[in-house]
Amino acid sequence: MAQPINRVFSGVQPTGNLHLGNYLGAIRKFVAMQESHECIYCVVDLHAITADLVQDNLKQQTREIAAAFVASGIDPKSHIVFNQSQVREHAELAWMFNCVARMGWLQRMTQFKEKAGKNAQNASVGLFTYPNLMAADILLYRATHVPVGDDQKQHLELTRDIAAKFNHDFAKRIKEAGHGEDGYFPITEPIIEGPATRVMSLRDGSKKMSKSEPSDMSRINLTDSADDIAKKIRKAKTDPDPLPDNLEDLKGRPEAENLVGIYAALNDVTPDKVVAEYAGQQFGTFKPALAELAVEKLAPINTEMRKLMDDKAHMDGILEDGAARAREIAQQTMKEVRSIFGFLG
Numbered sequence: 131m132a133q134p135i136n137r138v139f140s141g142v143q144p145t146g147n148l149h150l151g152n153y154l155g156a157i158r159k160f161v162a163m164q165e166s167h168e169c170i171y172c173v174v175d176l177h178a179i180t181a182d183l184v185q186d187n188l189k190q191q192t193r194e195i196a197a198a199f200v201a202s203g204i205d206p207k208s209h210i211v212f213n214q215s216q217v218r219e220h221a222e223l224a225w226m227f228n229c230v231a232r233m234g235w236l237q238r239m240t241q242f243k244e245k246a247g248k249n250a251q252n253a254s255v256g257l258f259t260y261p262n263l264m265a266a267d268i269l270l271y272r273a274t275h276v277p278v279g280d281d282q283k284q285h286l287e288l289t290r291d292i293a294a295k296f297n298h299d300f301a302k303r304i305k306e307a308g309h310g311e312d313g314y315f316p317i318t319e320p321i322i323e324g325p326a327t328r329v330m331s332l333r334d335g336s337k338k339m340s341k342s343e344p345s346d347m348s349r350i351n352l353t354d355s356a357d358d359i360a361k362k363i364r365k366a367k368t369d370p371d372p373l374p375d376n377l378e379d380l381k382g383r384p385e386a387e388n389l390v391g392i393y394a395a396l397n398d399v400t401p402d403k404v405v406a407e408y409a410g411q412q413f414g415t416f417k418p419a420l421a422e423l424a425v426e427k428l429a430p431i432n433t434e435m436r437k438l439m440d441d442k443a444h445m446d447g448i449l450e451d452g453a454a455r456a457r458e459i460a461q462q463t464m465k466e467v468r469s470i471f472g473f474l475g
C-alpha cells in the first residue's frame with residue numbers, strides 16, 4: 131500500500147475543562163486543515179486513564195470533546211471523528227512500540243516528569259509509556275502531519291524516532307514486502323505555529339493554561355458563559371504599564387504578552403498588528419475589547435456544543451461511524467505491521 135501524502139491525525143484527552151489553549155493551540159488548526167488534508171481527529175480516552183485511573187464521567191467527557199470538534203467546524207462526514215478505545219489496534223501497536231522505543235528515550239520526556247511529580251515511583255506504567263501510545267495513534271494511520279500545541283513537541287520527536295527505528299531495523303523486510311524505499315512509517319511533521327501555540331494561565335503568565343489547574347479563573351473553558359468569559363478576562367493578572375507599540379517591549383511582561391497573543395489568535399491577525407492598534411492604551415481599555423472578541427468567537431461554539439451534548443445518541447452515532455472508518459485503515463496497517471514483525475497468522 132502506498133503511503134498517504136497528506137493525512138492529518140491529532141488527539142485531545144477527555145479529561146474535562148476543555149479550554150481556550152486547546153481551542154487556539156489545536157482544535158482551530160484541526161478545522162483549518164480539513165480544506166487541504168484527509169483528517170482523523172481522535173478523543174484519546176485510553177490516554178485519559180494514565181494519570182487518574184478511575185474517571186467519573188468518561189463517556190460524557192468523551193462526548194464533550196467530540197462535540198467541541200463538531201461545534202468548532204470539523205465535518206465528521208468528510209473526515210473521521212472517533213474515540214480511541216473503540217479501535218483496539220491502538221493498544222496493539224502501542225505494545226509493539228513499547229518494544230521499539232528505548233528506556234532512555236522515555237526517561238527524557240519532560241511531561242512525564244511534570245505529571246509524575248515528586249513521587250515518580252507511584253506513577254502508573256501507562257503514564258511512563260504514554261508517548262508510545264501517542265506514537266501508535268499517529269502511525270497507525272501513517273499520518274504525515276500532526277497539528278498540536280507547543281507542549282506536545284517532544285512527544286512528536288519521539289514519534290519520529292520510533293518511526294525511524296522501525297524503518298531502519300526492518301528495512302530489508304519492508305522493501306521485500308514492496309512498501310518502497312522510504313520505509314513503512316512516515317516521519318511525521320508536527321504543525322506547531324501561530325501566536326497561540328502556548329496559551330498561558332490568566333492568573334500566572336509563567337504557567338501554561340491547563341485543564342488540571344485547580345483555579346477555574348486561570349482558564350477560559352469552552353463551556354463558559356459569556357458572563358464568565360468577560361469576568362475571567364477582566365480579572366486576568368496584568369501589570370500597571372500601558373501596551374507598548376512593539377513586540378520587543380512586551381518581553382518580560384508574560385501576562386501582557388499572553389493577552390496580546392490570545393487577541394491576535396482570536397482575531398486571526400499577527401501580534402504586531404495588535405500592539406500597533408493598542409499602542410499606549412491601558413488594560414482598562416484592552417481587556418473589554420478582548421472580552422468582547424472572545425465572546426463573539428466562542429459563544430457560537432458554546433451554543434452549538436450544548437445543543438450537540440444534549441443529543442447523546444447523535445454524538446454516539448458520530449463516534450461509532452468514525453470508529454468504523456478508522457478501524458478499516460487501522461486493520462490494514464496492523465496486517466502489514468504484523469507481517470513485517472514476522473508473527474504467524
Ligand code: TYM
Pocket residue numbers: 139140141142143144151152153154155156174177263264265267268276277278279280281282285326327328329330338339340
Ligand atoms: P491534551 O488533551 O493535553 O491537549 C490537546 C491539545 O491542546 C494543546 N494544548 C495547548 N495549546 C496551546 N496552549 C495551551 N495552554 C495548551 N494546552 C493544551 C495540546 O498541545 C494538544 O495539541 N498527548 C496529547 C493527546 C494526544 C495526541 C495524540 C495528540 C494523544 N495522542 C496523537 C496528537 C497526536 C494531549 O495530552 O493533549
